[in-house]
Amino acid sequence: MFDKSTWIKLPRNVLQGHGVLDDLADAVADLYLSGDPLLVTSPSPERIAGDRVRAQFDDVATVSLDRASFESVERVVEVGREHDAGYLIALGGGKPIDVAKMASDELNCGFVSVPTAASHDGIVSGRSSIPEGDTRHSVAADPPLAVVADTELLAESPWELTTAGCADIISNYTAVKDWELAHRLKNVEYSEYAGALSQMTAEMLVQSADSIKPGLEESAWIVTKALVSSGVAMSIAGSSRPASGAEHLFSHQLDRIAPNRALHGHQVGVGSILTEYFHSGPRGEWQDIRDALSTVGAPTTADDLGIDDETVIDALTTAHEIRDRYTILGDGVSEDAAIEAATITGVI
């Protein structure tokens, strides 16, 4: 008997382009939501675009958060109940978007994603990443009902946020390799469509790498398109597998042992150089990953990340413990092997 089924959750409206922030209220009206919005943001996005969002709605309460934590989620839920919010608007980087994603699940309402940084592919994904205890990776959540990505705003954000988004996409190469490996060795469910979409997204970004330059709105356009596409791949897969393999385990472990040193995207990019080395050896494609990162101006070494060599080796040898996700790291990389990989690739 054929008993397969799938439920793919995607945003209904995706607006991307110059000045689309001012179309936010129209994008929301098109969703036929009821009630007033609660704006969930963080200090810089609030300063940059908070008033432009509030100006489009009659009655909107605001919560500004300093960090992504369960306390922040609870605060949003509390304010949402107090104001009887009909839906949430998440304005900012990964922090407010992840918090709003999780809070909207608890409030049983939808949310709209308004990224102010093209820094990672969570702007559109059905995944939320809130650190809890020793856990750093994302969990399933509903994706945004709409995404409003204003390329003018994104192009004005600090350049390193955009290079972090590029690196998060470049890391899809190794994420897909890890997913295929887990399918072959452990019979992990694999989606050809999601895998192909994720890989193609990385390829297209790398092909455009020469056009990704600070101050060009075109760069924000290219990167945002890739982030949306990668988020869709995760939605098709129903997991973060297409965009998160061993390079993400490495980054999550860095977040645990050396918190707040580098951006998520930058850490996964360097992780991708290392895990590509494990996949294809000293003459393998790790140099292509490194060159792609370097072309867009993303970090390629521990030094660039501001993280010392010992911490990189510590993270690499313990990354497999982060979650139950089979990758090229298998049941762990020895210290000698980690040092050799990091030295040959020039990461340390």
Ligand SMILES: NC(=O)C1=CN([C@@H]2O[C@H](COP(=O)(O)OP(=O)(O)OC[C@H]3O[C@@H](n4cnc5c(N)ncnc54)[C@H](OP(=O)(O)O)[C@@H]3O)[C@@H](O)[C@H]2O)C=CC1
């Ligand atoms: N759910 C998912 O699928 C995914 C989630 N993630 C998660 O996302 C997080 C990383 O996201 P990231 O965006 O780097 O983190 P943040 O939201 O912390 O943003 C990074 C920094 O950029 C600042 N910022 C944002 N927009 C602007 C702007 N336009 N101008 C100036 N400064 C700005 C923020 O300022 P301020 O502090 O003032 O707000 C913050 O200091 C991680 O926690 C990661 O785990 C990553 C990938 C996928």
Ligand SMILES: O=C(CO)COP(=O)(O)O
């Ligand atoms: O960062 C992500 C994809 O780019 C989400 O992956 P995780 O599930 O590993 O948190």
Ligand SMILES: [Zn+2]
């Ligand atoms: Zn990521």
